[in-house]
Amino acid sequence: MHEVAIVEDMFRIIMEVAKKEQLSRIDKVHFRIGKMMQVVPDLFRFAFDSAKEDTIAKDAELEIEYVPVKMQCRGCGHEFLVGDQSFYCPKCESSDLDMIQGKELLVQSIEGE
Numbered sequence: 001m002h003e004v005a006i007v008e009d010m011f012r013i014i015m016e017v018a019k020k021e022q023l024s025r026i027d028k029v030h031f032r033i034g035k036m037m038q039v040v041p042d043l044f045r046f047a048f049d050s051a052k053e054d055t056i057a058k059d060a061e062l063e064i065e066y067v068p069v070k071m072q073c074r075g076c077g078h079e080f081l082v083g084d085q086s087f088y089c090p091k092c093e094s095s096d097l098d099m100i101q102g103k104e105l106l107v108q109s110i111e112g113e
């Protein structure tokens with residue numbers, strides 16, 4: 001259950017931002033999570049809810065935006081989004097690919113007062 005570790009890290013960032021912005025209450029936290037990170041939404045939400053207890057974010061809403069996995073072919077340079085299929089370039093069928101998107105794990109924005 002790596003969601004707990006992720007949320008703990010994220011909370012450190014959230015609290016730093018809140019301090020800098022002099023927030024006394026956090027209403028909403030918006031995350032961007034790459035599909036490649038294999039974060040389970042329910043577990044993430046659960047970890048978030050337990051981490052926020054006794055903090056200024058205790059009533060904060062959680063919003064998660066999932067970022068699709070995007071690959072670039074090293075052979076022909078083609079960029080494409082990866083669904084559930086195996087990782088092959090749809091143009092030249094090469095499997096020599098670079099992941100250019102999908103490993104995000106970011107606090108996109110924090111709302112509060």
Ligand SMILES: [Zn+2]
Nearest residue numbers: 073076089092
């Ligand atoms: Zn290709």
